[in-house]
Amino acid sequence: MSVKTVFLCVIIAFCSLCFSCGESDKTPMSSAERNVYRSESKVGKESSPHCVTVYRYDDFPLATAETLCKELRKTFPEVKLSDTVLELPAKYYLKERNRYSASGLLNDLKSRSNCDAVIGLTNRIIYHANEISSTYGIMGLSRIGTHSCVVSSRIPASGKTHSIDNFVKLALHELGHAYGLPHCPDQHCYMVDAEHKMKFPHTTGLCTSCHSKLKAAGWKLK
């Protein structure tokens, strides 16, 4: 089987952080909750530049979104901060855990972009089912190769807000997934698997392998 015919089987990639969310809720995922998607990886298949549309949800701070866009413009040829502020739909709100379904937000978001990729920013905690909990708090969610992702500025375990530095790293991490990258074994690479920990402060950039793949995918990398 050639590389071109290989389809990624596990398409949901998520960064999990929360240390305590699963303690009182060990409900295993149902098959319906696993949300395993199939999509062809696009890494290395495109060489044209890309643009990214950034959406804010509800009261996500404009200043933070603008700072993020400024940082993303170092990596993407064009980054548009949409004037449209999206509502967090009530149907995705889980009152008993005070958090929103990342998968639900992502499903709505992917059809909105007028660019090549879309990223949604929220300052509310988001969740996604995993082996620990069906409502596990996560930092961000992307489906590999679909050019869409959602990130939260809130750290699920503490409820505190990410530093802008870590938030930018988180956004780049999820966009890396959105452009087709899986997690990376290099512990200093932005694409490292969080493995329920906060690893972004220890990451320094994209490793050589991830760098070359994203450059081939159209990212503005030196």
Ligand SMILES: [Zn+2]
């Ligand atoms: Zn990830």
Ligand SMILES: [Zn+2]
């Ligand atoms: Zn890497």
